[in-house]
Amino acid sequence: MADSKSAGSEVLHTDTNGYSKKSSLSLQEAFLNFRKRRMKELRNSLKAAEREKALVDESCIAILRQKFVDQAKQYLGVPYAKRYHEPGSPHYDSPLFLDCCGLVRRVVRDLKEDLGFDIGRWNQSYQFDTLPIKLDRVEAMKPGDLVFVSAIYYNEKKKKQHHNMVHVEIWLGEGEKTIGARWQRQHVQIHDSYQYVSKSYHSMRYHFRSIETWLKGICRSYCSEHSWASSTHFIPGSRSIFSLDCFEEDEDAEDSESEDKPGGSGGEKPIELTETDGDLCLRDKTVKKGATPTTSARQPRSPIRRMSRKRPSTKPSAPTFYIGGGNGVSLVEGALLGMGWKRTDDRFSTDFTLKWVELKRQINYREFKEGQQLVNHISNINMLTTKIGLLDSLRDYCQLKGRRARPSLTLSEFVPETYKLDLKSEREVFYGTFKDGDVWICKPTGSNQGKGIFLVKNLDKFRLDVEAGVEATLNGRRSRLSSRIVQRYIQSPLLLCGRKFDIRAYLLIAHTTPYVVFYHHGYVRLSLQQYSVTSSELAAHLTNQYVQKRDPLYSDMKEDTVWTFEQLQKYLNANLATAKNLPSDWVFTQFTKQMQHIMLSCFHSVKHKLECRLGFFELLGFDFMIDSEMKVWLIEVNINPALHTNCNGLKQVIPPLVTETLHVVVELFEKSRHRQPLFPISSYSNLQLLHQETGLKCTPSVMSTLHHHVVPETAGGDARCHSDETVQIESQLVA
Template identity: 45%
Template sequence: MEAPEKLLFGSTLGWQLEGDAVDVVDLDEEGEVFCKPCENVSATSGVELDKARPRENRMRGKARPQEKQPEELIREVPMVSGPYFYVSGSNGAGLVSIYCQSRGWQRIYDNRRQDYALKWCEIKCRETYYHFKEGEQLLYQIPNNGVLTSKTGLLSCLREQERMMKKTNRSSNPKLLKMEEFFPESFRLDLKEERNAFFELCKEEEIWICKPSCSNQGRGIFLLRNPTAATTLQAKLHSSEKDPPSKRVPCRAAQTRIVQRYIDQPLLLEGKKFDVRSYLLIACTAPYVLFFAQGYVRLTCSNYDATSDDLTVHLTNQHMQKKNSLYSQLKDKTVWRMEHFNSYINEKFGKTNGLPQDWVFTVFTKRMQQIMLQCFLAARHKLDRKLGYFDLIGCDFLIDENFKVWLLEMNANPALHTNCKVLRDIIPSIIYESLDLVLEIFTKCLQGQSVLPLKTLCHFVLLYNEDDSDLGQKQTWKLSTRTCRGRYLRPHTDSTGHFRSSPAKAADLSPGAQLPQKKECFTAYKGLSTNSPNHSTRATV
């Protein structure tokens, strides 16, 4: 990977770009954060994915004719009515394409087009957010979701929330947990005071885990097992600070890291370490509407050994497990359904640990939901809000041997690949119901209707509806004064020939992966009123 150019990281705002040389920042869960120039679009088949993005005209204040692109690079869009959608990358984009095409929507391949109804991109491009039309389009990923999904961003928000609770008397809101009840003790290494406090503390034989703030796939993670390892890290950080400017990489910010107390006595499943991936859907940001979705269990290939130096013993994500020599034999056994997990806990730990029946679907699920909501509430005042922004966030939880639930991290653009049987059954329904809910809520907002009840709500659970919220002080939320009409969600002309089969049938998926049968909300889009009210007077906190 080439070195980033002119990349500046804001404290917890996720990213910031300087100059014209750089266009995109990758915040995909499947890869480390990096910045690179946009490239020309690659034409692919309907459910295949664009390998690159078109270069934007970035001349500021100068008139410049748009460069002609070779015909083979941008597929000609059929002369049919919209709505249009654009997808790029390889993470879930094939399923998004199937979903949109099953609605009769037409895919476009030119990233510069601004008449899309839905845009789903792994990589954030500043031009996309600059040209986004609030109340008329849908855009995946809140631009500054890093305040919730980066390690330093989440840590900062939770600490700020903790300070506020201490000032205002925690008993006024007993639903909020103390950080120590769900979040491992953490220190930021980019802040001198915290860094020194950590190295003062790290003088005993304890295990700490060091993580880059915005990296995924286990990249850049290592364990600090003893004071000697901590002293070595301290010396390295001190040395890098003293490097003269001539030795530093130009235009590159130092990688922000955190250290967390390692939970070295986790609950084990058949001797293996595991964590649970669940989903937080921010279906709408104006007003905020949030949902919880069950995910799956991720296990390691090898039995757990706290003293092992093999990271595949400690990190459960699929990218890391692929490095284990046993992965090809055990791939399907490294992912469990939640039903399988629940049955195992009932059988192995129910009586011996005094757990209630179906602990996974009662106590554990409720705890995950409580923690997700608390993290969102800590960050909600910092997130960018526009009608049409939505986000799907992967939340990873660990259970220790005392059945205490810990939040490990929250991930932007979570992995939506279907490389094993369990994921082929789970991931499609996650994507389909997410888009169902996003579209239904968007439509109701445009028509000035109440969000509830929701016809497309099936397996997801409503966590938070800002219009009906009693958490905190209520205040009026004002959107842009420009009238929102959702025009790009309406067909441009009358058209026939749109296939209306279910996404599952279009993809020829297994029965377990089919879209849940429910009433469609999409018929509302043909009848969207051109006199939809302005939303500046509707949503309240």
């Protein structure tokens, strides 16, 4: 192929005086020069446009702001949406309906001649992305600026918006007043404050955005995550020979001198603003709002190589989290997003900071990175959360305590008489214990939500079923009666308004190296049906929400299936305090103390056996019953306690429980990683500290020895080296 700059080739070019003359430049070189001049013209025209916008009279901006607010006021009284109003009502036949983003869109379109653009059709998420200037305080807000609200819907089936943006209102400039369409069954109105409480979503955060860019005629997305409509202004594309992104000419002394102007060299690319976590950013360099963007000298680049103008971000990426299953997803997500974390949906990825799942099998413990990751299940927690595992652990613990000293709480004092059906010796004891008129309850060892539970009133029939199941198991066939327990039924439970109830409370193992354990109050679960020990309806005997939801009365009476501890105390004071000789605060003193004592006994029964790794934590649901003599019984321990908020009582308890759990777990994790003291803990208020260990742990070999031998009691009362603070916390419960 011939050289493009062959001898004798001549090209006409124009000199600085406009005269054409011959040159010895090749066609290739002449084209590159032409391209260079054309690119400079494009840059200069874009810079001129930016300077022209910057020179807009501020007084005109102020007038336009007020016009924006006044135009919004023209829509006061316009209803939210037709579907929320009954036929024949005043708003049903309204000629116009406006929701929150519809109001903003309508005002902008009314003023499009003044603003110089027509806003897109999308919702508040789009409007948020087109306003890059973040205001960090209320005092900085001006009339017409927008208040955006991000939140998590209680209804997990509700469509999730970009940035979780659920609402927007217009700032009036009169105190904290805003104008907006806030309530579905109402209309556009003036609100005394931008802050409010919603029944549809939680974890609300307010974002203040200036409309300054709109007032200067700029409306485009500044978000790198979401692609909305592209700009109407011409910018050469990446495939254009005049592209400003993919190709940069060498800058020599002559070029720099000829374009030597304040603010940068002639080869400088027009400044593009984007937003990253609230900061306005140049394409090449991040600057905080209020700072002056500056340019830097560039190194010469090859005219042939395609070079990326983006530099790798030096800002650390946000921690990521994965949520598996559908239990409490919105609450967990809302709490972590509020902490600045980001969600990933890749369930197979090992590159996460926190994983929250329903089942242990969703966690790959072999790939777990201790000290770098958090997972919400301890690998062998089943020795506490299955019915047989709990029974075995408590039996071993109470037997060991009995050898060393009289235990403060014996097993029979808080666990109803229980036998394992998979052991012949225990089955025989049960058969001999059963008396006519007895009622026992049979439960599968690893199920929850009341699945597989039934009452045992006829021993002969039950015995035949059990033995047939045992034979089937021996022959390699599955049996519904394998891996089960049978437990004496509490036939005289305390009743509330004639209905059976139980109590859910929470134990949080927030840290395992060393142990830090908390108690969190729960709620009362009531049956919808009147209680009778002879009732054949399972819903009269089992009080959990999974069973109660199947009752035809549930939709009308669901608010009465959950009581708070305050409601329970109020009922006891009004109906039973005198007859039972109870103090007026029995629920929050004697009853809570007994629950905590039982929970600690359960924890101590397994703490030497649990696998302890930095990053393991566990939120457990403990279920209790109170009998007619006001005695407290442990029913079971749940590994995946329900985090639903389908009634008001649950909304008061569950969201703060989840939020505080995550804050405490993360705080302790970060302190351990950085070798900082764990206490004091700043992120908890409702949780109550039950167990704290600050001393060294025994080695695994020593712990293994403890499982089989009686060990002399240490100063802390067990095989770990306790601090005096731990002993004091637990001794207050035992006292």
